[in-house]
Amino acid sequence: MNNKxxxxxxxxxxxxxxxxxxxxxxxxxSVCFYSKVPEKMASHWSAKGEVDGYTSKFFGLFFLPFVFAxxxxxxxxxxxxxxxxxxxxxxxxxxDGFIILFSIYMVAMHFQIILWNVGIKINPGVFIAxxxxxxxxxxxxxxxxxxxNWFIGIRTPWTLSSEIVWExxxxxxxxxFKIAGIITFIGAFFPNWAVLFIIIPVISVTIYxxxxxxxxxxxxxx
Numbered sequence: 001m002n003n004k005x006x007x008x009x010x011x012x013x014x015x016x017x018x019x020x021x022x023x024x025x026x027x028x029x030s031v032c033f034y035s036k037v038p039e040k041m042a043s044h045w046s047a048k049g050e051v052d053g054y055t056s057k058f059f060g061l062f063f064l065p066f067v068f069a070x071x072x073x074x075x076x077x078x079x080x081x082x083x084x085x086x087x088x089x090x091x092x093x094x095x096d097g098f099i100i101l102f103s104i105y106m107v108a109m110h111f112q113i114i115l116w117n118v119g120i121k122i123n124p125g126v127f128i129a130x131x132x133x134x135x136x137x138x139x140x141x142x143x144x145x146x147x148x149n150w151f152i153g154i155r156t157p158w159t160l161s162s163e164i165v166w167e168x169x170x171x172x173x174x175x176x177f178k179i180a181g182i183i184t185f186i187g188a189f190f191p192n193w194a195v196l197f198i199i200i201p202v203i204s205v206t207i208y209x210x211x212x213x214x215x216x217x218x219x220x221x222x
Contacts, residue, residue: 133185144174
């Protein structure tokens with residue numbers, strides 16, 4: 001039976017193509033709206049959803065796509081340059097899913113900024129809470145399935161030093177990031193407080209998994 005169609009290389013190629021199509025779409029959207037947005041674009045909003053920052057039309061339309069393109073290139077390179085790249089291949093489908101989901105989020109955020117500047121005002125607090133909620137929940141799934149590597153996951157000195165500590169930390173971290181994602185998503189119903197619904201769960205989970213990995217490592221040493 002020919003299994004070439006299911007090879008990791010083939011899957012990787014598909015995910016690369018998908019991401020770069022999304023990047024290209026971001027640039028095309030910018031070009032299409034260039035004549036429709038004002039010379040000074042709204043580019044930053046307060047926690048209450050009020051505009052508190054402006055930028056030039058060119059910067060507003062092309063800054064995010066260029067950042068996005070750089071991140072997409074980095075995401076594609078990571079599995080090739082990681083010293084433990086064979087471990088990344090073990091959870092590659094989850095990683096590919098993440099970079100595609102992240103790419104969709106980035107282009108959607110770019111589109112939200114453009115729409116605001118042409119008069120279609122989608123509350124950024126609602127948008128970010130929904131997008132980040134979905135991303136954080138998926139990060140939880142990614143963590144639960146990740147294997148030890150240098151770029152992806154909860155990388156502390158203790159998880160990188162022990163396979164057992166890595167596994168334990170990512171199992172508990174995965175569950176906590178899913179909970180953080182759900183809490184963040186709920187923030188969409190409270191747009192004026194959406195930032196807190198994102199920041200507090202993320203900081204809390206981050207501190208917890210760092211401390212957890214340290215104590216698990218100490219227990220293993222004993």
